[in-house]
Amino acid sequence: MATSTKNGNQSLLRRLRALPGELREGVPLAELTTFRIGGPAWAVFTPSRWEALVEGVALARKCEVPWRVVGGGSKLLFLDRGFPGLVILTHKLRGCRQEDGLVVAEAGLRLGELVEAGFCQLAGIPGTVGGAVVMNSGTRYGQIGDRVEWVEVLTPEGELVRWGKEECEFSYRNSRLRQCRCAVLRVGLRPSPSGPPPALILAERRAGQPVGLPSAGCVFRNPPHAPAGWLIDRAGLKGAREGDAMVSPKHANFIVNLGQARASDVLRLVDRVQRQVLRAFRLWLKLELEVVRE
Ligand SMILES: Cc1cc2nc3c(=O)[nH]c(=O)nc-3n(C[C@H](O)[C@H](O)[C@H](O)COP(=O)(O)OP(=O)(O)OC[C@H]3O[C@@H](n4cnc5c(N)ncnc54)[C@H](O)[C@@H]3O)c2cc1C
Numbered sequence: 001m002a003t004s005t006k007n008g009n010q011s012l013l014r015r016l017r018a019l020p021g022e023l024r025e026g027v028p029l030a031e032l033t034t035f036r037i038g039g040p041a042w043a044v045f046t047p048s049r050w051e052a053l054v055e056g057v058a059l060a061r062k063c064e065v066p067w068r069v070v071g072g073g074s075k076l077l078f079l080d081r082g083f084p085g086l087v088i089l090t091h092k093l094r095g096c097r098q099e100d101g102l103v104v105a106e107a108g109l110r111l112g113e114l115v116e117a118g119f120c121q122l123a124g125i126p127g128t129v130g131g132a133v134v135m136n137s138g139t140r141y142g143q144i145g146d147r148v149e150w151v152e153v154l155t156p157e158g159e160l161v162r163w164g165k166e167e168c169e170f171s172y173r174n175s176r177l178r179q180c181r182c183a184v185l186r187v188g189l190r191p192s193p194s195g196p197p198p199a200l201i202l203a204e205r206r207a208g209q210p211v212g213l214p215s216a217g218c219v220f221r222n223p224p225h226a227p228a229g230w231l232i233d234r235a236g237l238k239g240a241r242e243g244d245a246m247v248s249p250k251h252a253n254f255i256v257n258l259g260q261a262r263a264s265d266v267l268r269l270v271d272r273v274q275r276q277v278l279r280a281f282r283l284w285l286k287l288e289l290e291v292v293r294e
Contacts, residue, residue, distance in 0.1 A: 118191030
């Protein structure tokens with residue numbers, strides 16, 4: 001590393017340490033993701049106030065250090081070499097209150113807590129409100145974008161703005177927030193008066209998904225005419241393995257970590273699944289899992 005960059009990075013660490021929150025260096029990303037995979041991050045900053053998150057992003061941009069906001073890490077695959085920049089964790093930004101008939105949640109609020117506040121259709125999805133809004137996460141009973149009234153974001157240009165639902169451009173497991181790499185700070189959500197009981201959704205999930213083994217949920221997006229899991233199953237890939245990464249025998253759109261899986265194992269398995277499904281159905285499965293390649 002050039003001396004000037006090294007000095008710049010040391011000064012960034014010093015300034016981050018002065019902000020409200022916690023700073024750690026060389027944190028294994030396997031500790032921060034549900035897949036339990038990933039080499040070290042250069043530094044991890046966990047702000048205890050949203051203003052510190054904004055400041056942290058501004059400092060990283062000024063020092064030209066790559067940065068990424070991470071919530072529950074339940075949709076992410078970090079590479080074995082790790083992440084050469086600043087991970088900003090939202091874990092301590094967990095405020096939630098009622099305001100004008102809306103539930104106003106900070107980005108780091110766990111989705112499980114939101115379920116208790118009248119969003120039963122999200123029952124069983126791991127992760128945080130921020131990650132869910134960016135990914136427009138949901139179940140067959142509904143997705144979070146349906147309930148969003150507004151989102152307060154930090155734009156890549158460093159502006160703090162409040163976007164209405166339309167401006168967020170929610171679509172299937174996607175949003176404008178994801179495309180333009182905005183940081184989500186707070187979300188205003190309208191609770192739904194009815195829906196299936198969370199216990200029913202949880203029982204369905206336990207019956208149909210691998211529980212107890214690390215994963216990042218569904219790996220591939222469902223193509224328009226058939227679920228990805230069905231295609232992978234029919235292509236004969238249930239139980240297929242690369243190292244300790246395995247296509248779940250219970251739900252073929254999940255790849256599970258049997259213990260010591262590396263990102264390279266997962267990526268080899270992803271490639272094998274895509275090629276075999278292409279051969280069987282002339283269809284290329286697109287990733288829903290987010291691979292962080294910086
Ligand atoms: C067992 C299991 C089951 C799952 N089931 C479902 C399901 O039924 N439906 C479903 O939709 N998903 C499911 N998922 C995937 C995942 O839980 C959801 O997508 C979840 O909402 C992601 O939230 P997160 O906080 O973990 O996001 P992360 O994985 O931390 O991040 C996901 C993306 O959002 C970005 N991000 C996170 N927080 C912010 C923020 N505050 N501001 C800006 N960007 C941010 C990250 O940079 C990244 O690009 C499942 C995952 C697992 C492990």
